[in-house]
Amino acid sequence: MSAPSAPFHRGEAEAPDAERLMRSRYSAFAQRDAxxxxxxxxxxxxxxxxxxxxxxRELRAFAQAHQYPGLTVLGHQPPDxxxxxxxxxxxxxxxKGRDQSFVERSDFRHDGTGWRYLEGVLKxxxxxxxxPESLTLDTFPAD
Structure with a gap:
């Protein structure tokens, strides 16, 4: 059974929304798909x-140096x-066994072809x- 984001990674489809794109990007880090x-x-x-x-090259090296055991979506906002x-x-x-986990509020925009990662605020x-699991988009401390 293939991963849900595999068609996106293979170029067979575009992620239909920002949340699916973000999930597919996390999977791409785990699969070292720079x-x-x-x-x-x-x-x-x-x-x-x-x-x-x-x-x-830098993305691949970063991905190879890390392990990605899980992702939790805490909230999403459709396009404004x-x-x-x-x-x-x-x-x-x-x-290397050290926890480097983080919470991020990511911004995405459609570029005419598909959703794309624009920027993020990481904590x-x-x-x-x-x-972290109790945060929402409204309570995320962006400063």
Whole structure:
């Protein structure tokens, strides 16, 4: 049985919404699919100003250095009038046995072809006033 995001990774389909794109990007990190991570960056993302080969190499090295045991979506917001969609998630990530997990509020925009990752605000669990799983988009401390 293939993973739900496999058609996205293979280029057979585009994620239908920002939440599915975010889930597929987490899966791409776990599968070390750096080409997909590049493809799903919005044209306005700062990494897109750099050479693709350099960014793909760095993404692959990052993905290979980490383990990705789980993801919890804490909330999502459909596109607003400007086309911006948001997803709040708790990503479990480990590097050499050390917990590097984080909560991120990610912004996504459609680029005419599909949903793309624009930017995100990341918080470590130790810097949060409440347990990560209790956060919502409204309570996420963005400052």
């Amino acid at each position: 080409a997909y991570l590049w493809k799903t960056l919005h044209p306005d993302h700062p990494l897109r100003a750099r050479p693709e080969a350099d960014v793909v 009038a400007s086309g911006l969609a948001r997803v709040l998630f708790f990503a479990r990530v480990f590097e 470590l669990p130790r810097d949060l006033p409440v347990p």
